Amino acid sequence: ADNMLWGGRFTQGLDPVMEQYNASLPYDRRFYTQDIAGSIAFARANMNNGILTADEFAAIEKGLGEVKKEWANNTFEVKANDEDIHTANERRLGEIIGKDIAGKLHTGRSRNDQVATDMRLWLRDELRKIEKILEDFVKVNIARAENEIDVLIPGYTHLQKAQPVRWSHWVLSHATAFASELERLREVIKRVNRSPLGCGALAGNPFNIDREAMAKELGFEGLLYNSLNAVGDRDFVFETLQWGSSFMLKISRWAEDLIIYSSLEFGFVRLADAYSTGSSLMPQKKNSDSLELLRGKSGRAFGQMAGLFCTIKGLPTTYNKDLQESVEPLIDHIKTVSDSILIATGVLSTLTIFPEKMHAALTPEMLATEFADYLVRKGVPFREGHHISGRVVALAESEGVPMDKLSLEQLKGIDARLGDDVVECLDYERAVELKSAIGGTSKSAVREQIVILKKTLESN
């Protein structure tokens, strides 16, 4: 056990199963850049403290540069005792510059503040990439909404035809949700990007290390101000998993809509071949697997969130090895969310829409509310108008004709206040344009939504 980082008090080696059970290098090796940047910042601060001489710091910085190159070129040789990225890097640094100097690097540091530093640096950069691709996705939504503003579709409640709306209005309904996620993400990034470095194992640093200087060097926006909290806190992971779960929930509902709209029965949209797959048995099939995976992977994302909550809820304060279990779900979650955004962007930017099919799906009964609104404009109380309009629907049903095929006489027979001008109620475009108050589906109201979304994109 002497060659282990912490081997001094141990007399026996690890059980081989324990060794692999304990090891996190297979996944935390991806933090090598962050681990090395953190070590350089830490060594520099310890030089400014007088713990390291300028020459020692120079040797450490140069040696760590070489370690980094080995990871980058895939020539880093992992040894049996390399438990995690921190252990592996320090072991290798010792081989390159000698143990006498390398052995001074970890003065006043613990892997507890080190791992939290690595994870936050890595996550901050990943979330910034996600922010960028999410912005691009919202832009694709906006572009479609702008270009296809004339297209009408049935709007649904309970998946039953309700009232006509603009296709763009539907697009923006989801884009608005995605933009909220963008705003939330920007908040999350702020709290992820705080430095635990210099908090030691739990109690703080005994050499008066300049934590602010280290944070600045690493691009952190602030510090964590309680050392016990800094090493035991995984709020930054929770918040990310909560955010990602919320985003995946939104994308899942979006995908569900498009799965329905792309079915033969609806036929409103068609996915590009690039995002569909065929059946190994039925030659005619073209399935919207991309959308089904977006919907399906949301379950995995929620599981990661719930799993980590269970892992952490009973832990005593500060670091416990259980926290290592936050790393793998986080890595997978980030990949799932960012791949999902890319897939959704691809699906939406290559989607074919069929405006005639959408229009053909509009039915006169979707205008029944217009009859009630028409009567309201003639001074009839809405409740009574609703009732009269309901009788129009019932008559059409009993006559076995669509509502627009009833004669004016039949309409007047129901209520004399249904005058000659009532036919205007049967115009889908007019029904849509009447919804002109803020947030509605008229052209001007939809354009206002686009302006607001663009502002959200820019507000950073």
Ligand code: ARG
């Ligand atoms: N690989 C560990 C993790 O991810 C690093 C911290 C280990 N610290 C310790 N005291 N055992 O959590």
